[in-house]
């Protein structure tokens with residue numbers, strides 16, 4: 302018993318140093334040695350301590366070796382970056398800048414007060430409250446700096462030349478960071494968003510054609526149908542009354558889930574409800590783990606917490622539900638003609654025929670992981686973008702008027718096709734402006750798997766690069782003095798006229814990893830917003846509390862509440 306207590310208390314003590322900002326390595330080793338000596342003395346007064354002492358010593362040596370090698374690696378990367386003029390906050394011995402990040406985040410949270418009036422809400426840059434350490438270091442070190450999370454070295458990059466090269470690069474040595482892939486593995490497995498190299502190339506080749514504009518064109522009718530169900534639901538809620546308060550978030554998620562389920566899996570939200578709900582629960586659990594950008598909770602790896610067990614259970618349940626859907630499809634497979642194959646069918650066919658699947662990935666994992674990825678990526682971001690759009694429109698009734706009259710003129714019978722959608726300019730401008738001010742995807746992130754040149758910088762192998770989308774989208778140098786205002790008309794003559802560097806408008810990411818569902822999402826957003834504005838007029842509820850939060854995606858933590866009335 303004493304043995305177990307000794308080891309766990311040693312580890313707990315070791316991790317308690319986590320909260321000590323800028324502690325030196327020497328100091329930590331001295332403290333640990335002292336701790337071991339003290340515990341040994343205390344325990345030896347009561348019981349024979351040999352087994353306990355040996356176990357503690359082994360753990361100490363392992364931890365020391367682990368951090369020693371990580372320290373050497375990150376120190377070397379820092380040196381290479383520093384030699385090229387890239388500076389950054391000085392790291393502490395074991396956990397790099399994590400203690401400082403944690404401290405800055407706690408201070409910012411204590412000081413945060415939600416903006417209340419319309420212009421303050423629009424002007425609120427969520428990076429200052431969600432990632433305050435980035436905002437602080439940006440002021441200190443400029444748009445390019447390096448920081449460490451102990452075992453991993455990072456590069457914060459919002460410098461024009463670096464981002465431009467990121468958006469243009471086709472280099473496969475610039476991939477999705479392994480640290481993110483590991484953390485989000487229960488949600489995405491080895492699906493397209495989290496793989497790199499040849500497996501990613503293969504997945505992109507299979508999935509991309511499903512989202513080409515030609516295919517999306519054929520999905521307009523089902524998107525409009527799903528949108529009409531939402532409108533009917535809201536009309537029923539108003540009933541005979543004149544107005545009603547609605548929290549839009551869940552309904553929008555059902556809408557986008559229904560669209561992706563029908564368009565890609567030949568199913569519906571109702572049928573896939575269990576999967577969607579569990580995916581959302583899993584997303585919530587994963588994002589509760591730690592929000593410090595780039596960090597891995599080592600303590601989680603050691604102590605398999607109850608949360609960890611819940612994550613594993615959910616992952617298993619989602620995987621088997623998806624596999625059941627696949628089996629059902631197999632049974633119908635022979636009846637499906639090649640011309641009406643949906644995404645699920647394309648993924649299944651590829652898994653059965655592709656000889657290039659890596660040996661370690663079974664065809665079952667290939668199918669399940671990619672379906673999971675598409676279920677999540679295909680509905681959560683779009684629903685959140687729609688919620689932010691409604692929030693901004695609620696503050697700007699003049700734009701509701703514009704969208705309303707344009708829709709009445711272009712689609713007098715209330716029906717859509719791809720031609721009429723392309724004529725709906727006002728709603729396009731509003732969507733673009735929403736994605737500028739409130740991009741749901743917070744970052745473009747990459748890791749260098751070999752040395753890579755970006756701008757004038759040679760980024761060594763093993764560095765994670767983080768580009769904050771919202772920071773680029775609100776840069777006064779790029780967008781002008783009115784960068785923090787809601788002005789959809791800035792996009793009237795295209796992105797290149799809206800800002801000085803069009804490559805820095807990246808709500809859908811950049812380069813070869815650009816969002817696969819971009820066309821799909823834009824059409825879906827235009828349809829649902831047009832339908833809502835054509836039927837209702839709305840303002841922000843006095844109960845709305847503006848508080849964006851980061852759950853892998855940046856969304857409104859308290860939801861968007863609007864007061865709705867018929868037009």
Ligand code: HEM
Pocket residue numbers: 493494495505561675678679680682683686740741742744745746808809810811812813814815816817818819821822
């Ligand atoms: C407004 C809605 C959406 C936003 C803001 C958004 C944003 C993003 C962002 C920022 C990325 C990362 C790109 C990068 O790393 O450079 C991404 C990737 C991705 N998105 Fe979206 N997305 C949206 C909707 C969708 C939809 C509807 C789908 C599918 C139907 C989808 C599927 C994907 C996939 C598969 C990837 C990974 C691409 C790859 O790594 O090759 N997204 N998205």
